[in-house]
Amino acid sequence: MDKKISKAVISRMPRYYRYLGALMQNGIERISSKDLSERMNITASQIRQDLNNFGGFGQQGYGYNVAMLHDEIGKILGIDNTQNVIIVGVGNIGHALARFLVPDINGFHLCGLFDANPALKGMEISGIKVQSMDEFAAFTKENQVDIAILTVPHDDAKDVAEEIVANGINAIWNFALIDLNLSKKDVVIENVHLVESLMRLSYNRNNQ
Amino acid sequence: MDKKISKAVISRMPRYYRYLGALMQNGIERISSKDLSERMNITASQIRQDLNNFGGFGQQGYGYNVAMLHDEIGKILGIDNTQNVIIVGVGNIGHALARFLVPDINGFHLCGLFDANPALKGMEISGIKVQSMDEFAAFTKENQVDIAILTVPHDDAKDVAEEIVANGINAIWNFALIDLNLSKKDVVIENVHLVESLMRLSYNRNNQ
Numbered sequence: 001m002d003k004k005i006s007k008a009v010i011s012r013m014p015r016y017y018r019y020l021g022a023l024m025q026n027g028i029e030r031i032s033s034k035d036l037s038e039r040m041n042i043t044a045s046q047i048r049q050d051l052n053n054f055g056g057f058g059q060q061g062y063g064y065n066v067a068m069l070h071d072e073i074g075k076i077l078g079i080d081n082t083q084n085v086i087i088v089g090v091g092n093i094g095h096a097l098a099r100f101l102v103p104d105i106n107g108f109h110l111c112g113l114f115d116a117n118p119a120l121k122g123m124e125i126s127g128i129k130v131q132s133m134d135e136f137a138a139f140t141k142e143n144q145v146d147i148a149i150l151t152v153p154h155d156d157a158k159d160v161a162e163e164i165v166a167n168g169i170n171a172i173w174n175f176a177l178i179d180l181n182l183s184k185k186d187v188v189i190e191n192v193h194l195v196e197s198l199m200r201l202s203y204n205r206n207n208q
Numbered sequence: 209m210d211k212k213i214s215k216a217v218i219s220r221m222p223r224y225y226r227y228l229g230a231l232m233q234n235g236i237e238r239i240s241s242k243d244l245s246e247r248m249n250i251t252a253s254q255i256r257q258d259l260n261n262f263g264g265f266g267q268q269g270y271g272y273n274v275a276m277l278h279d280e281i282g283k284i285l286g287i288d289n290t291q292n293v294i295i296v297g298v299g300n301i302g303h304a305l306a307r308f309l310v311p312d313i314n315g316f317h318l319c320g321l322f323d324a325n326p327a328l329k330g331m332e333i334s335g336i337k338v339q340s341m342d343e344f345a346a347f348t349k350e351n352q353v354d355i356a357i358l359t360v361p362h363d364d365a366k367d368v369a370e371e372i373v374a375n376g377i378n379a380i381w382n383f384a385l386i387d388l389n390l391s392k393k394d395v396v397i398e399n400v401h402l403v404e405s406l407m408r409l410s411y412n413r414n415n416q
Contacts, residue, residue: 015387077407
């Protein structure tokens with residue numbers, strides 16, 4: 001795809017995928033943009049515009065074929081293929097995510113757990129043994145790793161992220177409360193800053 | 209505050225708060241919008257515009273007083289006062305958040321844990337005992353609860369959310385992968401849809 005798709009459009013695609021999956025589960029085979037818009041609480045024209053970025057998929061007078069559109073959005077999101085994921089930092093959040101991601105969801109396959117704390121070495125979560133950071137370089141050489149989940153403490157995050165990208169992983173799901181400015185520039189980072197999300201809730205509660 | 213502040217501005221405020229906190233820790237007492245903009249990688253004019261929504265706070269030729277601005281943004285976010293938080297659903301994510309939120313961060317005080325599973329009743333996390341949902345109504349009558357964290361499975365989320373708001377709580381931090389359309393309309397909801405965040409990362413990895 002040559003055209004640059006806006007962040008806002010991308011950020012809506014997983015939600016389309018979720019609604020289409022639910023329609024499939026309910027045995028619904030086709031849907032108009034109007035019906036979909038009522039369910040999703042966005043306008044039909046927004047839906048058409050969003051999907052036109054990727055070539056449309058709808059047919060005049062028929063609407064969308066639910067299974068086909070679900071499938072196409074899966075491809076757009078890159079979740080039609082297995083992506084191997086590791087977790088670096090097996091504290092509370094890392095531990096929870098390790099349980100959350102097994103069994104595989106949407107093609108994300110958890111294949112490794114790492115922690116700098118030697119006391120955690122060998123501990124098993126969801127059938128995967130925690131390895132020490134000494135073993136990290138060898139592991140990433142022997143295994144295809146597509147995405148690293150960064151759940152180390154704030155102060156360690158920058159150094160650990162540099163180690164992750166130095167070992168050839170170019171996508172980080174970052175839970176550390178830090179903006180990662182890494183020396184390697186073609187790294188894709190998606191931040192989940194939990195405390196900041198909670199602060200937004202606090203603001204909205206106090207200013208509704 | 210009468211004026212409606214845009215979602216984009218609000219969503220940047222926690223980040224300002226974080227950077228100002230770090231400056232304070234490093235003993236920096238004042239900062240120009242130019243210096244702050246370089247650290248935060250946004251333009252100085254963006255910073256001035258954002259802060260002007262709340263009355264400015266900067267002084268020509270002086271810049272910003274770091275501690276004062278940190279304090280003011282804390283007040284804007286409503287985190288200068290304690291807010292009592294409960295977690296409903298003590299599975300993997302709920303359990304992790306219970307550990308994450310103790311000790312209190314930024315005035316968020318965890319005061320209760322609830323789960324429908326009777327096997328979890330009495331289990332202690334971070335010094336707080338898990339209660340059954342039978343005890344929920346009585347607890348919310350006897351205790352001021354400001355925010356409920358919803359970490360129940362997807363299929364239960366809507367009903368549990370209705371129970372939360374029926375008991376007078378009007379702010380939900382929602383980790384269930386569902387859009388909550390509740391019967392009560394003045395409820396503030398902040399979604400953390402983890403799988404959708406991971407899908408955005410996948411898209412960006414596959415289209416960089």
